[in-house]
Amino acid sequence: MLVARRADRLEALADERSSTYRIAATAMPSDLTVPAAGEALAKEIVRRGTTVTSLVNNADGRRPGVR
Structure with missing residues (x-):
């Protein structure tokens, strides 16, 4: 699953x-x-009956102009 x-x-x-x-x-x-x-x-994952076994977070979370 890719988000x-x-x-x-x-x-x-x-x-x-x-x-x-x-x-x-x-x-x-x-x-x-x-x-x-x-x-x-999360609700959509449950609705689909999917089991999440791993998480890779590749978002840096920065906002423009914020360091």
């Missing part, structure tokens, strides 16, 4: 990972900077 804001890039990455590594890579576009997005994502 990011940009649906177009996310779908392309999921397709590439699925074909290259022969895995089920699912794109789930979501802007996790939106306060309710995390809860909505």
Whole structure:
């Protein structure tokens, strides 16, 4: 399961990972900077019956102009 804001890039990455590594890579576009997005994502994961076993956080969390 791949989560990011940009649906177009996310779908392309999921397709590439699925074909290259022969895995089920699912794109789930979501802007996790939106306060309710995390809860909505968790509910969607449960609805799909998916089990999350690992988390890789590749977001730096910085805002423009903030160091």
